Amino acid sequence: MSTQKFALVACLGLxxxxxxxxxxxxxxxxxxxxxxxxxxxxxxxxxxLSADPTAIEAGSQATLVWKSTNAVRVELNGAPVxxxxxxxxxxxxxxxxxxxARSADGQTANAAARITVTQPAAPAVTPAPTSNDVGGSxxxxxxxxxxxxxxxxxxPDAEPALQTDAQYFKAHPDVKVLIEGHCDDRxxxxxxxxxxxxxxxxxxxYLVSQGVDPNRIQTVSVGKEKPFCTSDSDDCRQQNRRGHFxxxxxxxx
Amino acid sequence: xxxxxxxxxxxxxxxxxxxxxxxxxxxxxxxxxxxAVPNFNGAAAAPSDVQRTFNExxxxxxxxxxxxxxxxxxxxxxxxxxxxxxxxxxxxxxxWAAAPNSIQRLVFGNLQANxxxxxxxxxxxxxxxxxxxxxxxxxxxxxxxTAAGARAIAHQVANDVVQALGFGxxxxxxxxxxxxxxSGSQEVWTMDYDGANQQQRTxxxxxxxxxxxxxxxxxxxxxxxxxxxxxxxxxxxxSNKLLPFPKFKGNLTESPAWSPDGKKLAFAxxxxxxxxxxxxxxxxxxxxxxxxxxxxxxIDNLSPAWNPKGSTIAFVSNRLGQxxxxxxxxxxxxxxxxxxxxxxxxxxxxxxxxxxxxxxVRSGGENDGAFDVYYLxxxxxxxxxxxxxxxxxxFPSWAPDxxxxxxxxxxxxxxxxxxxxxxxxxxxxxxxxxxxxxxNWSWH
Numbered sequence: 001m002s003t004q005k006f007a008l009v010a011c012l013g014l015x016x017x018x019x020x021x022x023x024x025x026x027x028x029x030x031x032x033x034x035x036x037x038x039x040x041x042x043x044x045x046x047x048x049l050s051a052d053p054t055a056i057e058a059g060s061q062a063t064l065v066w067k068s069t070n071a072v073r074v075e076l077n078g079a080p081v082x083x084x085x086x087x088x089x090x091x092x093x094x095x096x097x098x099x100x101a102r103s104a105d106g107q108t109a110n111a112a113a114r115i116t117v118t119q120p121a122a123p124a125v126t127p128a129p130t131s132n133d134v135g136g137s138x139x140x141x142x143x144x145x146x147x148x149x150x151x152x153x154x155x156p157d158a159e160p161a162l163q164t165d166a167q168y169f170k171a172h173p174d175v176k177v178l179i180e181g182h183c184d185d186r187x188x189x190x191x192x193x194x195x196x197x198x199x200x201x202x203x204x205x206y207l208v209s210q211g212v213d214p215n216r217i218q219t220v221s222v223g224k225e226k227p228f229c230t231s232d233s234d235d236c237r238q239q240n241r242r243g244h245f246x247x248x249x250x251x252x253x
Numbered sequence: 254x255x256x257x258x259x260x261x262x263x264x265x266x267x268x269x270x271x272x273x274x275x276x277x278x279x280x281x282x283x284x285x286x287x288x289a290v291p292n293f294n295g296a297a298a299a300p301s302d303v304q305r306t307f308n309e310x311x312x313x314x315x316x317x318x319x320x321x322x323x324x325x326x327x328x329x330x331x332x333x334x335x336x337x338x339x340x341x342x343x344x345x346x347x348x349w350a351a352a353p354n355s356i357q358r359l360v361f362g363n364l365q366a367n368x369x370x371x372x373x374x375x376x377x378x379x380x381x382x383x384x385x386x387x388x389x390x391x392x393x394x395x396x397x398x399t400a401a402g403a404r405a406i407a408h409q410v411a412n413d414v415v416q417a418l419g420f421g422x423x424x425x426x427x428x429x430x431x432x433x434x435x436s437g438s439q440e441v442w443t444m445d446y447d448g449a450n451q452q453q454r455t456x457x458x459x460x461x462x463x464x465x466x467x468x469x470x471x472x473x474x475x476x477x478x479x480x481x482x483x484x485x486x487x488x489x490x491x492s493n494k495l496l497p498f499p500k501f502k503g504n505l506t507e508s509p510a511w512s513p514d515g516k517k518l519a520f521a522x523x524x525x526x527x528x529x530x531x532x533x534x535x536x537x538x539x540x541x542x543x544x545x546x547x548x549x550x551x552i553d554n555l556s557p558a559w560n561p562k563g564s565t566i567a568f569v570s571n572r573l574g575q576x577x578x579x580x581x582x583x584x585x586x587x588x589x590x591x592x593x594x595x596x597x598x599x600x601x602x603x604x605x606x607x608x609x610x611x612x613x614v615r616s617g618g619e620n621d622g623a624f625d626v627y628y629l630x631x632x633x634x635x636x637x638x639x640x641x642x643x644x645x646x647x648f649p650s651w652a653p654d655x656x657x658x659x660x661x662x663x664x665x666x667x668x669x670x671x672x673x674x675x676x677x678x679x680x681x682x683x684x685x686x687x688x689x690x691x692x693n694w695s696w697h
Contacts, residue, residue, distance in 0.1 A: 185665035
């Protein structure tokens with residue numbers, strides 16, 4: 001930068017020197033003119049800078065456009081550019097651009113433009129349920145609760161799902177719910193039917209404790225008769241020990 | 254003929270040694286009469302399929318009775334009598350009684366077809382008695398000359414033989430009700446005790462459990478979810494129509510059981526709250542009475558079984574943790590635990606009221622869910638294990654002769670029905686198609 005300044009000043013000095021001397025003695029170059037502190041409207045430079053668009057997603061491109069008058073030098077963020085021009089930019093984050101125009105008599109003008117950069121939206125995965133996430137459909141949002149063997153207690157790890165379910169039902173007061181109580185295949189059928197009923201009732205009670213109207217919720221046990229899987233594994237058996245939600249038809253029995 | 258030997262059944266000799274479990278009604282293998290039943294003489298124009306059915310069914314009935322040691326037809330070296338005159342021939346008599354046949358009781362007779370009727374003369378002789386003596390039974394039977402008619406007569410002959418041998422009524426005309434899903438949904442089915450004539454009795458397309466034939470054989474109680482949640486339903490076995498019966502509040506009513514006089518049903522319901530309790534009611538729907546009152550939460554009392562000879566009801570309760578068998582008065586008084594730990598379910602009384610069969614996981618209660626069928630002598634507190642196959646064996650039901658059990662066995666969703674004598678003899682598989690479960694033997 002200083003080299004260029006010196007060169008610029010030297011050119012200016014030479015220009016002055018040629019006008020006032022012969023070939024016998026080269027005068028010393030005129031010391032560089034001080035930064036302009038006076039304003040002369042007639043010769044003041046102007047500069048405009050605009051960005052198009054002013055907001056982009058990261059990875060996209062925008063264009064800076066500038067125009068100047070009475071300028072002999074224009075610098076964009078410190079780099080000399082054409083007196084009038086455009087430049088494509090693709091900043092990774094929001095950036096302020098400064099442009100300075102300098103006139104022959106050392107006056108300057110400034111302009112600025114800002115490009116706002118937004119990060120792209122996350123890919124469409126189902127987000128972890130939060131208490132505000134109640135906008136989806138019944139099958140996408142409402143989660144079943146799972147149980148331990150021969151138990152109908154609501155497990156701590158089932159509570160977040162049931163809390164989301166309760167929020168969903170409260171946000172959709174027209175939806176009627178059927179909770180089916182299911183068992184794995186290991187117990188005896190008559191006993192399992194009662195166990196499934198307790199599971200469905202436990203899920204209903206939890207929802208009611210979270211403020212859901214009990215009159216909207218029916219429960220029924222299907223014991224081990226409607227398994228979700230039939231392989232001989234602990235994983236499968238856990239899958240079958242559940243309170244399962246479905247949307248009940250509205251009205252009627 | 255259902256004589257598939259099943260590896261899970263007890264060796265009879267083992268039971269012979271376990272004499273402490275014997276009751277007066279269980280016959281040990283070593284003391285059974287050697288019985289022969291040659292093919293009946295069919296020369297008098299009985300159609301061959303009729304003859305074949307008669308001879309096969311009679312053989313199987315006598316074998317299944319488990320009160321005799323059957324000697325195979327291929328071993329007979331003595332001449333086959335068709336009439337009493339022939340068995341009173343001394344040479345014939347001796348031929349049967351002596352080695353190698355060594356027969357003690359002989360069943361024989363003849364078949365005639367006459368104008369579409371099948372006529373059967375059947376005789377039972379004690380051939381260890383001299384010629385001219387030893388007649389224990391002689392009877393004539395008649396039915397249409399069809400395979401069905403032959404089957405029916407053979408059953409009657411077998412029952413009369415068992416009676417004439419001194420073992421009381423036979424089971425050859427008894428029925429078994431059960432649940433099968435082979436039609437695509439769980440429905441109530443019935444069949445002859447030997448697995449013949451399997452018939453679908455309901456078409457409700459829902460969950461169905463626990464069929465129970467009434468003492469007079471005319472009505473069947475069961476549980477169905479067809480109305481939306483489990484309720485008790487009654488089916489007339491005469492008209493095949495559902496009979497009226499109340500539906501109860503709550504959303505779980507199941508496991509019906511008839512009183513021995515056929516006037517009442519016991520059952521389980523959560524109609525009064527979140528616990529499941531035992532109730533009784535008249536079969537006409539009046540006179541509801543609550544028998545159990547459970548303190549605590551998540552208590553289930555279910556699967557009642559009414560003692561055929563007394564005023565007690567066995568049932569299942571988890572009031573102590575895992576389900577156990579209890580017995581109480583049929584007014585709900587004095588419930589007492591009778592099972593010994595583990596996970597015990599599905600009680601069934603023998604007709605004489607002395608033995609309680611049930612399904613049991615002896616230790617723990619879960620793991621692979623391997624239940625075995627046991628029966629407990631309540632007076633001696635001794636129990637006898639009937640199955641050892643590591644499968645899921647459940648829902649035993651006693652036969653009317655006090656000598657047989659039917660039960661379900663197999664992996665989940667693929668169970669079949671089996672009968673076996675209480676001494677471990679005469680195992681038989683009755684079903685092969687679909688999932689068959691929850692059998693119930695008729696009272697006669």
